[in-house]
Amino acid sequence: xxxxxxxxxVDVLNSLDFRSIAIQKFDHFEASPDSIAIADTQEFxxxxxxxxxxxxxxxxxxxxDITGQDPGLLPSIAIESSRQEIESAGTLDRVWVxxxxxxxLEKTNTQMPALSLKLxxxxxxxxxxxxxxFNLFGDHASIGGISDRLLGGESFALxxxxxxxxxxxxVTGKGPLLALFLxxxxxxxxxxxxxxxxxxxxxDFTQQGPQGNVESSLIGTGEIVFPDYPKMxxxxxxxxxxxVLQNILRIMILAF
Numbered sequence: 001x002x003x004x005x006x007x008x009x010v011d012v013l014n015s016l017d018f019r020s021i022a023i024q025k026f027d028h029f030e031a032s033p034d035s036i037a038i039a040d041t042q043e044f045x046x047x048x049x050x051x052x053x054x055x056x057x058x059x060x061x062x063x064x065d066i067t068g069q070d071p072g073l074l075p076s077i078a079i080e081s082s083r084q085e086i087e088s089a090g091t092l093d094r095v096w097v098x099x100x101x102x103x104x105l106e107k108t109n110t111q112m113p114a115l116s117l118k119l120x121x122x123x124x125x126x127x128x129x130x131x132x133x134f135n136l137f138g139d140h141a142s143i144g145g146i147s148d149r150l151l152g153g154e155s156f157a158l159x160x161x162x163x164x165x166x167x168x169x170x171v172t173g174k175g176p177l178l179a180l181f182l183x184x185x186x187x188x189x190x191x192x193x194x195x196x197x198x199x200x201x202x203x204d205f206t207q208q209g210p211q212g213n214v215e216s217s218l219i220g221t222g223e224i225v226f227p228d229y230p231k232m233x234x235x236x237x238x239x240x241x242x243x244v245l246q247n248i249l250r251i252m253i254l255a256f
Contacts (some may be wrong), residue, residue: 001106001204004097011194013095017088018182020080025177031169032062037159055159064145073140083132084161087185090130098122113184133161156180205243216240
């Protein structure tokens with residue numbers, strides 16, 4: 001986790017392709033499709049098992065607006081490509097945040113790389129781009145711009161195609177909160193942080209473990225160096241060491 005400083009909004013993440021994305025702690029998901037279809041969620045047990053015959057074209061008034069309902073019900077949206085042979089469903093455009101935002105980022109470099117991004121403290125917006133049609137699954141959310149009998153339950157399934165002239169969808173956080181969980185294409189291990197450098201006032205290398213306990217997020221040996229003071233000795237940081245830096249006057253995140 002790190003706290004963004006400065007006086008102007010800064011970009012903290014580069015654009016990232018994703019195989020699928022889950023969105024939580026959101027207020028609005030807005031897009032302007034040129035075609036949309038709906039499926040009955042009671043006809044399938046696993047989302048990837050939806051047969052093509054289950055999709056039914058419907059009309060909609062653009063833009064459609066998906067809003068989260070009661071936060072206590074944990075409303076969410078999950079998106080994946082409508083074609084399983086396509087590894088990239090879409091792109092998360094560069095993420096800009098305002099000073100005072102707390103950014104929590106976790107990335108796994110396994111055979112199925114994944115990344116989670118949580119923003120807290122300031123209003124946040126994320127922009128997603130979709131070159132092809134995609135399936136969207138909503139839970140505990142409502143939709144404006146569509147009227148259909150299948151939208152009255154706790155969950156719904158949509159197949160959406162956005163025009164090439166406007167392939168973006170905009171996600172607005174719930175007040176000061178927004179959480180995104182991305183599964184990345186297996187062929188890529190992209191640079192995550194912006195190359196422009198991110199001014200921060202605090203960095204916390206801890207995370208919540210699977211049992212709810214606090215644990216270190218450092219998975220390898222690191223070090224602290226002082227480039228402006230070459231005579232100062234480097235500080236080695238062993239893996240799984242607890243490290244928290246606070247009340248920082250001048251520090252930049254340059255690479256990840």
